Amino acid sequence: MQVRSSALALIYLLASAATAAEITLPLKEAWYEGKQVHYISTDVSDQNLARKQGLNYVPALADALKAGPVEKAYKFPGEEQGSVLPSIPQPVGAENTDRNYHPLWVLVMVRWKPGVAQHVLKSEEAVLAAEEKGEVELTRTKIVVNWPVVRVEGTALPGVR
Secondary structure, X not given: OHXXXXXXXXXXXXXXXXXHOOOOOOOEEEEEOOEEEEEOOOEEOOHHHHHHHOOEEOHHHHHHHHHOOOOEEEEOOOOOOOEEOOOOOXXXXXXXXXXXXXXXXXXXXXXXXXXXXXXXXXXXXXXXXHHHOOOEEEEEEEEEEEOOEXXXXXXXXXXXX
């Protein structure tokens, strides 16, 4: 009986060790030049946003703004749609050739103006055109987020499901 209990305990420990090496993170939807992409959201330089979204509060991310230009990510604070990104890894993974892409973004909040019929904006150009037409108001923040893109229309980093 003792041998059987020890064997079961060993099987349990091995199974626990195998699953402990894998975690699940929620994928967030975004748009890039009309394509739907997915990213993970892990860190943010704003404590209120960190609390609201359950992320790591990392004030040092804001230092990226001092180091040089950081690309903008267009976020809809009411979550009416996914964010809009101006660059992505092309392709996703080790063969990326887009030298402008990196996962740190400064947030630009996109708010629809009252009385405007909302529609999905699927590119940076569409966001800027909506601003020109007076449909949205853009507010650049000093909030920096870490949003690595992990999937682009069927191509994904290993392990992304």
